Amino acid sequence: MTNRSKYQETYASWKSDPEAFWEACAKELDWFEPWSRAFDPEAAVYGQWFPDATCNTCHNAVDRHVQSGRADQLAIVHDSAMTGSKRSVTYAELQAEVEALAAVLKDRDVGKGDRVIIYMPMVLEAAVAMLACARLGAVHSVVFGGFAANELATRIEDCTPKAIISASCGLEPGRTVAYKPLLDAAIDMVEQKPGSCIVLQREQLVCELIEGRDLDYKTAVEAHKASGTKVPCTPVKATDPLYILYTSGTTGQPKGVVRDNGGHMVALHWTMNAIYGVDAGEVFWAASDVGWVVGHSYIVYAPLLKGCTSILFEGKPVGTPDAGTFWRVIDEHKVAALFTAPTAFRAIKKEDPSGSLIANYDISTLRTLFLAGERADPDTIEWAQEKLQVPVIDHWWQTETGWTIAGNPVGLGALPVKLGSPTVPMPGYDVQVLDDEGHPVPTGTLGNIVVRLPLPPSCLPTLWNADDRFKDAYLSEFPGYYKTADAGMMDEDGYLFIMSRTDDIINVAGHRLSTGGIEEAIAGHPAVAECAVVGVEDALKGQIPVGFLILSADVDRDTADIEKEVVQRVREVIGPVAAFKLAICVERLPKTRSGKILRGTMQKIADGAEWKMPATIDDPTVLSEISETLKARGIGSFAP
């Protein structure tokens, strides 16, 4: 490690007194009532940060900057490569937008603690909606636009929102995604219906509003802007929830990750300079979606808490219109740091291997590229380093934490990059690698990656309305630790290597999906008796799901038709984001003698990885059948 980095001393200072470390960070933000102690180990499930302080996240992300000289600085720049349109708001304008929408929500009886679902595409109003909820102390839950009605319904059922903020449509290359039918279908499916829906009409597809329930976003907001309605920021407890973000669990029932107000803003504010090396007034771009945690933390909250200008981009890295879009956005908006998923760079590299489109733009403002969401493969890192001529920094985190567990803190002074490693644990995280019995493994040995409790500020205090599920999923297997469900190792320099998940989660284009959830959707097809889904390596998306189907004995239909129906069914039940295109009928599934399906072995065969015949296998010949089928269909490592 270099001597220039302040990483070692910063990590040591956190370790010697975690409370003092986070208190110092917290003092850079505004509080209504300060804390008497930074951490209460007795509160909630494993303790809580800033337990008796009160604050408001919207105040710190918006009003604080308006009051301290940033009123005329751009807060958010919306750049849509889908429509070719751009719209920017200053901090003062953002405050006016947020206040007006907060007034609309208030009219609809939304207040502190009420839940609001936000089901929107990448429009500026999505960020406004999140901040308006924060202003009122209401708890938002953003649902990614690529999920189908059923997934939306599951989330409505779980968090029972008083209102839903949505839009008439989203825009995907080559198609307009009508949101309203999905919204209406989801509401039809749930028992406890939201009182109102506030719908943003987009000119690409205007939808019909249901009288009495639906409200036109623009009309309602404009009315409050015209009358200058004031909605002050509501003081909330630092431990009150700011949002719930659902993420894949091991079943079809998603987990509602809870984020609190106080700890979240303290940790995120600290990361902007320490990890990303970005200051107030600079331009930060997270090319993700507000539906994912990266979008929550680094399109909306962290850049705004820091007083940066954040780019909210609607489009894809390729095809909108070409693989030069990222360079255009960097050039036009003077982006200092870009954060995206490796899959986006793999897509660009595939379209423009020589990076020739870069020369058409001036990307000299870009200082660093950050990658997360999935393992950053060395090829992609090296390509980006060479073409962009800036440091390329991998970092590892999860929806549950909201910020980096292991990274390379550019602001503290970057450490040498080791390809394939997201570098070292950040202050707040005492990361250990344990064997299945909970004993530390030797350096360089693969094991379960865990974090010693308590978790730092911003990490989930629990799951929404599910303390027991929280304990079962994360805390019970390794007492005293949080289980990340990632497997990996630490080397002699303390660098972490994240290798794979230890559960049935797969990572498709940086999106986290549950194979169990996909299996539940497949099993709903009347012809399917049994199925297994595995994540198979994919050069572009990292992994793609492949479904193996066993049909019921009495089914006498063309298997190709059934496979097509199953693909369509997963799209309808989970959504296009599942990227489920491969359903294959097989005669038998490999199982252990106790009946457990050997998904891991099937995955290794598909990936062309080394595999051993499991000692407990019931009938070894089934694996050859699977291998033959994959070969015949040209799937995974058998691709032509």
Ligand code: COA
């Ligand atoms: N609303 C509706 N549908 C959506 C959607 C949304 N918000 N986002 C994606 N979809 C659809 C896509 O249109 C696609 O549908 P199709 O099957 O009809 O083609 C499907 O979901 C799969 O989408 P995606 O995984 O995005 O694949 P893609 O082939 O369209 O694009 C990449 C591939 C690599 C360009 C794209 O995945 C990408 O930009 N990834 C960046 C990852 C990222 O931002 N991750 C967030 C964590 S940092």
Ligand code: AMP
């Ligand atoms: P999500 O909650 O959707 O952000 O997904 C979190 C999961 O994505 C982690 O548990 C990892 O499995 C994977 N992941 C995220 N970032 C990285 C990374 N930099 N390297 C390896 N895996 C990653």
